[in-house]
Amino acid sequence: MADIRSKIADIYSLEQLSLKKSWVHDRHPLVKLASTFLFIILVVSFDRYELARLAPFIFYPVILMALSETPWPIVLKRFALTLPFCLFAGISNVIFERKTAFILMGLNISVGVVSLFSIVFRAFLCVTAVLLLIAVTPMSRITAQLRRLHLPDIFVTLFEMLYRYIAVLLGEASTMYTAYMLRSTEFKGLQMRHMGSFAGQLLIRSYDRAERVYNAMKCRGYDSFAARGKKKRLSAADYLYLAATCLPLIALRIIDVRAAYSIVF
Amino acid sequence: MIEIKNISVTYPDGTSAISDISLAIGDGESAALIGANGAGKTTLLLSIVGVLPAERGLISVDGIELGKKSLSEVRRRVGMVFQDPDDQLFMPLIYDDVAFGPRNLGLSEEAVEKRVDAALSSLGIAHLRDRSSLRLSGGEKRIAAIATVLAMEPTMMIFDEPTAFLDPKARRNLINLLRRLPHGKLIATHDLSFAEEVCPRAILLKNGRIFADGRTGELIRDDRLMDECGVEALR
Structure with a gap:
């Protein structure tokens, strides 16, 4: 862990x-x-x-x-x-x-x-x-600049979310894996026959978690349009x-x- | 001030989460929202900030009616602290997490920095400014999550199970901190002694409806009332 x-x-x-x-x-x-x-x-x-x-x-x-x-x-x-x-x-x-x-x-x-x-x-x-x-x-400035360059918003948002949710996905996977290992003393590692349900559960849990993170972002004023930030002149x-x-x-x-x-x- | 009039929320599968709820939380007032699991506490909190839209009824904050156009203003005025601080801390550094909201408000970087420093200092966690949330304890994460909301300078704050996962010392720190915060507060909790220490008023929810509303000390010791709500009374 x-x-x-x-x-x-x-x-x-x-x-x-x-x-x-x-x-x-x-x-x-x-x-x-x-x-x-x-x-x-x-x-x-x-x-x-x-x-x-x-x-x-x-x-x-x-x-x-x-x-x-x-x-x-x-x-x-x-x-x-x-x-x-x-x-x-x-x-x-x-x-x-x-x-x-x-x-x-x-x-x-x-x-x-x-x-x-x-x-x-x-x-x-x-x-x-x-x-x-x-x-x-900083990643937030890169994505804000990409938005100002009129890259499709959906791509920039997907990129942002993917980057942020790597940690979420890994965190969920590690928690599940620890719980799995604690109940499978005679086995080493994740068994093939459990891979499907493990991956499915991971997908559902990370989706659920991602939604909560997104809600927390929305509650603090996040919207992809505003994420463009203020235009700054080149020096x-x-x-x-x-x-x-x-x-x-x-x-x-x-x-x-x-x-x-x-x-x- | 938060005013809620006859709101109802139904989940997409048709389950009624909360129905016909009306209440008001005044400026500087602290109220605890108490109820069994599934009573609708979190749903009510999420509907106040427009994450779960109410299908009926009216929600207003400081006289501003919640709607599509006023959503960002309502969210600026009502800060929500989620149950799991990991949901709220997703940036590489605590500084960035606290700056996330002010930046979304379109403030200049100098103003953002001032707000971040003010929020962190007021909660006594200025030393965590350049730390990653991944390296913080549960108590530190909880305080940092509150800082992320304080930096938005809200008038009201709502908390979802703020004492969950906290050890006694961190819980005590949180109680002292919440008592110091001058904001109006609505706190969903199962922790009855915490509710008594922080909130003079308690609202009991049962099956998505308000079952009782009164003084915390009296409600949480009423065996019959609490039993009917599916919560164990405080002895």
Whole structure:
């Protein structure tokens, strides 16, 4: 039970970082959303074999992390959760694309391996960019900004609720699991034949709980329209942030940095 | 002031939850709502804040009649503290939970911060400001849940089983706290000694109707009356 509670706290620890004070934290959510969105678009726009051109994009998360004082381990730990999915997506390339791309220290590196690394690296960049956005912007401000950008209200509300109810769902599951285990001394873990009713009960209980949480939110004036918040003007520092992040990214996309590599090395 | 005139609430399956209830709670008055499980206590509280709409009757708060247009104003004036504080604390930090209501009122961040600090300080939990609710004790959670409502600066407060899950010390702290709060209060509870200490007036509910309304000390010691309501009298 305590373990689940600490796991729940762990989920929200990234968001707690968003309450820190730094130059990046103080920027308008719109510019942070825009630069993150542009970064992701540019990263995925590269061909899957263009690992060399992707490499300089690492500077975006590195500089942002340094400026916002976001601890590396928290971000890496969360990226590690997505790693199996990335490997699963790229492993078939290693099997089917065996043409040699280049030779490194006597080893033939196939096109498939380059593609696999490209997928993992790309995922790392995109996931890190999103995690950093959450780490430097409170979730309520991100969703308020999404509403101001006229994203369909239903999607933003669903996203908000899903994010908030992770803890509710885990809490209910852990309570039920503890009660189950206390009455099943001879068994280890949840038995297959009880899975169905356990999942069904969990769904009903979490739905019920979610409704109570939503009622508590409504009682304190929540309505999705008002959740847009007050419009805040962009400051000079916000424009500077936007220029300092977006212009180098666009330049890196347009200029073929491989030529620069050959000059440097 | 809360005024309720002849309200009835029926659940979607046709079950009548409360019927023909009329009562008034004055400014600064504290009243306990007592009744057996299923008597309609929570339903009545939820209908006052418009979460469960009454199909008949009229509810008004400080002269404002509850309706679609006045819903947000009524909810600003009547703060509801739910039975389970976990229902009310869903943000990463206590600060955010307390700020949730004021932010929904459209206040500036400076004004929100002032309200949060004032609410937390008045309840003596300013030190919990940057803590996560996941790490609080049951008593601390209960006080924090009250702070989330106080930050809305309501004129009336309604509580659903506020002493549930509390140990004796936390319960005592809560009693002292509620006695200090100057707001009008309607408190649904099974805890009769708590009701006697906090509320001079008690309203007994039975099967969704008001069965008795009077002085708490007298009602909760009336064996016959309490027995008819399905509640054990205080001895």
